[in-house]
Amino acid sequence: MAETAVIAGFQGTFPHGIHPDDRKSLAANTPIEVLPAPKTVLLPVLQHLGAPSNALTRPNQEVVIGEQVASAVGFISAGVHASVNGIARRPVHVTLPNGRRVPAIPITAGAEQHSAEQIHADFIGGEWPTVDMPAFAAQEIVDAVLGGGIVGLGGAAFPTHVKLTRQPNKTIDAVLVNGCECEPYLTSDYRLMIEAPRAIVAGGLLAAKAVDARFVVIAVEDNKPKAIAALREACAGTNVVVKALRTKYPMGGEKQTVRAVLGRTVPTLGLPLDVGVVVVNVGTAHAVARIVLRGKPLTHRVISVTGHGVKTPRNLIVPIGSSYRSLLDFCGGLRPEAARVLSGGPMMGFTVADHDTPVTKGTSGVTVLTRRDVSHSAETACLRCGRCAHVCPLNLVPTRIAMAARKGNWDVARRYHIQACMECGCCTYACPASIPLVQLIRVGKARLPQQGSGSGKQ
Amino acid sequence: MNGSQETANAITNDAAPALRVAPAPHVYDTRLTTRRMMLDVLLALAPVVGMSLYNFGWRAVLVMAVTTASCLVVEEAGALLQRRPSSLGDLSAAVTGLILGLSLPASCPWWVAMIAGVVAIGIGKLAFGGLGQNLFNPAMVGRAFAMISFSKFLGAPAYRIAEVGGIVSQATPLTLARDAAAEIPALWPMFLGTVNGSIGETSVLACLLGGLYLCARRTASWEIPSGVLGTLALLAGLTRLLVTDASIAAVPALRLSVLEHLTSGALVFGAFFIATDPVTNPISRKGMLVFGAGVGFFVWLLRSFSGYPEGVMFAVLLMNALAPLINRWTVPTPVGGPVPERR
Ligand code: SF4
Ligand code: SF4
Numbered sequence: 001m002a003e004t005a006v007i008a009g010f011q012g013t014f015p016h017g018i019h020p021d022d023r024k025s026l027a028a029n030t031p032i033e034v035l036p037a038p039k040t041v042l043l044p045v046l047q048h049l050g051a052p053s054n055a056l057t058r059p060n061q062e063v064v065i066g067e068q069v070a071s072a073v074g075f076i077s078a079g080v081h082a083s084v085n086g087i088a089r090r091p092v093h094v095t096l097p098n099g100r101r102v103p104a105i106p107i108t109a110g111a112e113q114h115s116a117e118q119i120h121a122d123f124i125g126g127e128w129p130t131v132d133m134p135a136f137a138a139q140e141i142v143d144a145v146l147g148g149g150i151v152g153l154g155g156a157a158f159p160t161h162v163k164l165t166r167q168p169n170k171t172i173d174a175v176l177v178n179g180c181e182c183e184p185y186l187t188s189d190y191r192l193m194i195e196a197p198r199a200i201v202a203g204g205l206l207a208a209k210a211v212d213a214r215f216v217v218i219a220v221e222d223n224k225p226k227a228i229a230a231l232r233e234a235c236a237g238t239n240v241v242v243k244a245l246r247t248k249y250p251m252g253g254e255k256q257t258v259r260a261v262l263g264r265t266v267p268t269l270g271l272p273l274d275v276g277v278v279v280v281n282v283g284t285a286h287a288v289a290r291i292v293l294r295g296k297p298l299t300h301r302v303i304s305v306t307g308h309g310v311k312t313p314r315n316l317i318v319p320i321g322s323s324y325r326s327l328l329d330f331c332g333g334l335r336p337e338a339a340r341v342l343s344g345g346p347m348m349g350f351t352v353a354d355h356d357t358p359v360t361k362g363t364s365g366v367t368v369l370t371r372r373d374v375s376h377s378a379e380t381a382c383l384r385c386g387r388c389a390h391v392c393p394l395n396l397v398p399t400r401i402a403m404a405a406r407k408g409n410w411d412v413a414r415r416y417h418i419q420a421c422m423e424c425g426c427c428t429y430a431c432p433a434s435i436p437l438v439q440l441i442r443v444g445k446a447r448l449p450q451q452g453s454g455s456g457k458q
Numbered sequence: 459m460n461g462s463q464e465t466a467n468a469i470t471n472d473a474a475p476a477l478r479v480a481p482a483p484h485v486y487d488t489r490l491t492t493r494r495m496m497l498d499v500l501l502a503l504a505p506v507v508g509m510s511l512y513n514f515g516w517r518a519v520l521v522m523a524v525t526t527a528s529c530l531v532v533e534e535a536g537a538l539l540q541r542r543p544s545s546l547g548d549l550s551a552a553v554t555g556l557i558l559g560l561s562l563p564a565s566c567p568w569w570v571a572m573i574a575g576v577v578a579i580g581i582g583k584l585a586f587g588g589l590g591q592n593l594f595n596p597a598m599v600g601r602a603f604a605m606i607s608f609s610k611f612l613g614a615p616a617y618r619i620a621e622v623g624g625i626v627s628q629a630t631p632l633t634l635a636r637d638a639a640a641e642i643p644a645l646w647p648m649f650l651g652t653v654n655g656s657i658g659e660t661s662v663l664a665c666l667l668g669g670l671y672l673c674a675r676r677t678a679s680w681e682i683p684s685g686v687l688g689t690l691a692l693l694a695g696l697t698r699l700l701v702t703d704a705s706i707a708a709v710p711a712l713r714l715s716v717l718e719h720l721t722s723g724a725l726v727f728g729a730f731f732i733a734t735d736p737v738t739n740p741i742s743r744k745g746m747l748v749f750g751a752g753v754g755f756f757v758w759l760l761r762s763f764s765g766y767p768e769g770v771m772f773a774v775l776l777m778n779a780l781a782p783l784i785n786r787w788t789v790p791t792p793v794g795g796p797v798p799e800r801r
Contacts, residue, residue, distance in 0.1 A: 015793070020485060184485065255794070268794035339478060346484040353479050374484055380492045380548055381590030385736035386679070387490070390743065395790045397741060420792045425483035432490045433590075439481045 007217060009263025013246035014256045016393045018426045020184050020249055020347065022223065027187045027306040027313035032124065032195055034116035034317045035330055037084040037109045041321030042094060043069060044104040047360035048151040049158045050076035055105055057088035065114060066297050069105050072146065078159040078361075079149040083299040083319035084109040094357055097343040097350035104358065107321070123300060123317050128198035128289060131237040133205055138166065141210040141292055148291030149298045149361075154178060154189075154252065154281030155344060157362035160288065163278050164210040172211040172276050176261055177204040179220040179227060179282040180245060180252035183345025186365040188302040189282045191315045193220065193227035196286055197234035203285025204240055206292050211278050216240040218282070219261050223247040249347060250424045254279045256393055268394075268420045283364075298361060305331045309338030309368030318359060325355040327366055339371040346373070347425045380433045388427035388437055394420055398427035402437040405444025413444055421445065490676075496549035498677040499731070502668035503556055506727065509651050509661040514564035518657045522559030524568045525600075528575030529555030536584040550589050554578055557731055558597040560658025561724065561771070562604070563612060570611050574604035594778045595738045598771050605771070630655045631722040632767040635711050642714070648721040659724040669730025678734035681743050685750015686729035686757070687720060693758040694719040711762045725757060728770035738778045745781075745788040752777040752784075 046052040053070035063069060063082040070080040082088070089106040096102065114122075146161035166172075177200060181189040193200060204216040218235075220228050222244040231242045245251055245260045255266040257279060264275040272279045280288070283301060290296045299320060306313040311332025318327060324341065328334060334341075342349035343363050352366070359366070388398035397416050404412035418441060427437040510518040533551035537544045545551070558578050562571060578600025586592040605612040631653055634640040647653050651661020659665070672678035694716045706713045719725065724732075729750075733739065739749045753773045760769025 018487070020487070259793075265794055268792050268797050270794065340480070340484060342482075342484060344482075346482070348482050349484065350482065351479040351484075369484055374478070374480075376486050376488075377491045377493070380545075381588060383492060383495070383590055383736045384739075384741055385495070386741040386743070386746070389741050389790065394793045396792055397790065399741065414797075416789065417792045417797050419797045420794070423482075428483050429485065430487050430490070432487075432492050432495055434486065434491065436481075438483065442481065 007241065007243065007261065010243065011260050011263050012244075013248065014251070014259040014393060016391050016395065016426070017248040017250060017256070018391050018429050019247075020429060022247075023185045023307075024187050024190065024223075026185065026308070027304050027315055028190060030187075030191075030314050032120075032191045032302055032315045032317055034119045035319065035322060035327065036116060037113045037319055038322045038326040039109055041083050041107050041109070041319055042092070042104045042323070042358040043080050043083070043107065043321040044094060044096060044102045044358065044360060045070045045080060045091075046100065046102040047080065047157060047320075047362060048078045049156060050074070050078070052102060053077055053079050055091055055103065057105060059088070059090040061088045062086075063088050063107060066299055068149070068297070069107075072149075072159075076159055076162055078151050078161075079147070080105070081149055081297040081299050082107055083321050085112055085114075086110040095354070096357060096360065097352045099350075104321075119300065119317060122294070122296060123290070124196045124199070128196070128202045128293065130198055130201050130205065130234065133202065136206065136209060136292065138210045138212065141206050141288075144292045144295075145210075145288055147297070148287070150284065150287045150291060151298070151361050152281055153283030153287060153301055153361065153364065155348065155362055155364050157360070160280065160284055163273075163280065164207055166211055167273065170273055170276075172273070172278055173214045174262060174277045175204055175208040175211065175213045175216045176257055176272070176277055176279045177207075177216065177218040177282055177285045178252055178254070178257050178279055179218055179224075179231070180257060181224075182221060182247075182249045182252040183347055183349070183365070184249075185306045185367045186304050186345045187306065188304040188315055188365055190224055190227055191304070192286055192302050193224070193282055194230050197227075197230040199286045199289045200231065200282045201234045201238060201240050202293060203280070203287070203289035205238060206288050207278060207280055207285065213278065217261050218242045219245050219257050221245050221247040221251055249426065250393060253393065253422060253424060255422070268417070301361060301363070303327065303359060303363055304365040305368075306365060307368035307370075308373065309335050309341075309370045310366075311335055320361055321358045323356050323358055324352050324366060327359065328355065328368070334368060335370070337370040337372070338368050339374050340369045342367040342369065347429070348423070377434050379435055382433055382435055385432060387430045387432060391426040391430045393424060393426060394422060396421060398437045398441065399435070401444065402427075402435065402440040405440045405447075408447070410449055413448065418444055418448060492548045492550070495677045495736075496553050498672060498675050499553045500549065500556065502672045502677075503560070503658070503731065505664040505667045506560060506658045506661065506731075507556075509664040510560065510564075510657045513651065513660055514657055517564040520568060521562050521564060521566050521571050521657060522556060524571040525559035525562070525575040525578075526552060526555030528572045529558065529579045532576050532579040532584070536579070536588070545589065548589065551579055554583070554596045557658075558600050560727070561597060561601050561656050561732075564657050566611055570604055570608050573607075574600040576600075577603040590737055592737060593782070594775055595732055595735045598732060598775050598778075601771055602775060630767065631718070632711075632761060635714050635718070635722070636767055637710065642718055645717055645721055648718070656724060659727040662721045662726045665726040665730055669726065672730060672734065678730060679743070679746050681746035682734050682739060682750040682753075683729040685747045685752075686733055686754040687725070689751040689754025690719055690725065690758050691716050693755065697758075697762070709762060711767075714761070719758070719761070723761070723768045724770040728757075728774060729753070732770065732774050733777070738781060740781050740784045740788060742785070742788045742790050744790075745784045748784050748788065749777050749781060752780060
């Protein structure tokens with residue numbers, strides 16, 4: 001039934017985009033393992049979009065796994081929970097790969113930790129009710145999600161309770177569970193879909209309940225047939241539908257998924273909410289199920305450590321706040337040809353300069369590229385070939401915006417809709433002249449003078 | 459390079475080699491670089507060059523060698539004068555030189571070919587600021603200059619010089635078309651290219667082979683040749699439907715059929731190799747179609763009514779001038795609509 005369900009507006013793809021080499025086979029067939037608790041974890045109070053949370057611990061206070069150590073401040077914010085048993089120390093400052101410098105709570109791990117088996121069973125194993133879901137009230141779900149510090153695990157880390165809160169005069173009819181994972185290399189969502197499909201289905205149903213949506217669609221790119229099969233089996237008896245979408249980057253972008261699955265166009269600078277849709281990543285759906293059904297806050301997440309620059313690529317259940325170094329070491333360390341360590345995938349990931357910085361809730365993967373991967377021919381003049389425009393998923397003219405941004409020509413940049421760019425990087429990927437288009441646009445967006453008063457996006 | 463961008467700070471790390479910091483994206487489509495695109499054009503020109511050797515022998519070699527050499531020399535001199543690194547490696551000057559050579563008659567004296575090459579790069583490209591800045595197709599700028607300055611060597615009579623190659627040294631098909639008394643050659647020889655013409659333009663077959671390769675590789679955008687050929691075919695077809703004997707008597711070129719138009723002169727060569735120069739045509743796909751259609755229209759107009767038998771060169775130059783305007787008209791609307799005010 002689920003296979004044949006018809007979805008009004010289904011298109012299966014979106015216009016433009018690129019087809020980078022996916023390199024997922026490096027880690028795709030490695031089952032999820034547990035990273036043992038490192039000696040210390042470092043928990044930033046800002047791992048999400050929105051206001052920093054408020055540290056609650058006193059120096060040298062004893063904490064147990066799952067205990068809240070920082071609380072949400074205001075509506076768009078998220079709390080933080082201890083990811084190991086141990087002793088909280090005085091907060092320090094840390095610079096995250098995305099460039100933000102934030103306070104972080106160090107926790108020295110104690111001798112008593114949960115065993116790997118326990119963590120694995122709690123994270124993946126056991127029963128996840130789908131057909132026989134207990135009846136939760138919408139507010140119960142939202143409160144649990146808020147209390148669990150759940151944020152979008154696909155990368156953007158937007159607080160999930162905000163998405164799941166019903167808004168006056170906005171009707172939501174669909175929840176999309178996004179399993180596209182279109183970034184090359186990354187396989188954490190893929191493994192989760194194969195190993196815990198029922199948790200994902202349960203999370204989707206809970207999200208739908210919270211926003212009172214009529215239907216739930218799980219969207220997966222068609223290069224992941226095993227994940228599609230596992231999810232379809234897990235959907236049996238529910239009204240959740242699994243849809244295969246054309247494999248293409250950035251299919252996992254919210255706007256692209258909404259377009260491909262429902263044929264709806266999210267307005268420029270708008271949200272899926274504006275067209276009646278809530279999109280949650282499969283990892284987020286799993287986290288929602290885990291807090292609502294098992295009362296477990298977001299202390300761990302799946303991270304793939306992959307790329308040709310790391311010795312043994314693996315998919316790990318990682319305590320949030322572990323250092324990049326601890327992940328890399330567990331995977332055998334770097335190969336001599338390693339050239340760049342990324343938080344995330346190669347299209348939108350950030351370079352990790354300091355390996356002692358912690359992974360956060362939004363870290364979807366650690367990709368280690370080699371010198372060969374990152375080698376690039378020297379920049380030449382723009383050939384005006386239009387390739388950048390022909391791949392831009394938002395139908396912009398990147399060459400115009402980037403050149404205007406480089407020259408500080410803001411009128412032209414605005415005329416070509418610089419603010420609409422979602423920084424997917426397709427343009428830079430495709431440019432034969434090796435012009436750093438999205439890099440110029442990104443800097444341009446930050447420098448764009450505000451128009452009139454109180455305008456401009458931060 | 460922009461200093462704030464690719465600042466690749468070497469971070470030393472005890473675990474391993476020098477790791478580098480750079481903003482996303484971290485991977486690129488390595489199948490497509492400026493150099494690779496130019497190399498594609500050179501490869502695609504191989505059948506055209508081959509046919510030119512068959513038709514015109516060593517004279518073709520001489521003309522192409524001279525134009526290519528002069529383009530390369532001027533490009534390198536420009537780099538030295540402007541104190542920038544040599545740009546010969548991007549192969550764009552070689553492409554300009556070869557296309558220029560292929561667009562000249564085999565009888566062209568070496569010094570005319572040389573001057574055309576110097577003008578192509580010197581004025582057509584460097585004077586505008588180099589690769590990517592030029593408004594006009596450099597090869598066509600060089601050819602237009604030579605044609606106007608040395609019409610004796612490039613006009614219709616230049617194609618009648620008897621000793622050139624082993625081929626029928628009669629007037630070109632398009633020149634014949636303007637003489638109401640003369641007969642237009644059969645289609646098959648025009649398609650194969652065993653007729654007279656500029657060095658590289660005679661064989662529609664060779665140009666199609668190379669041109670389709672370029673489109674398949676996506677080095678050339680299919681929109682442009684389609685626009686050119688489609689529009690010309692449409693106009694020629696309409697003309698044939700509407701034209702009267704009286705108007706043919708007044709304007710003999712109007713009798714050309716659709717297929718005669720498509721197989722004669724520099725049309726197919728120009729549609730695939732000249733009009734597709736990315737620098738001098740519009741950016742968006744819609745713009746490219748409009749550009750191609752414009753070239754097709756002007757070719758038809760010039761072939762039918764101008765003082766020149768062939769119109770490809772001027773048609774391309776005219777549309778080059780309009781490309782910025784086309785770009786302005788065809789600014790694509792973002793998916794999701796324009797950026798709302800007050801955001
Ligand atoms: S892809 Fe690169 S070379 Fe082509 S138009 Fe865009 S910026 Fe210019
Ligand atoms: S980074 Fe921006 S301009 Fe470039 S392709 Fe993506 S949306 Fe378009």
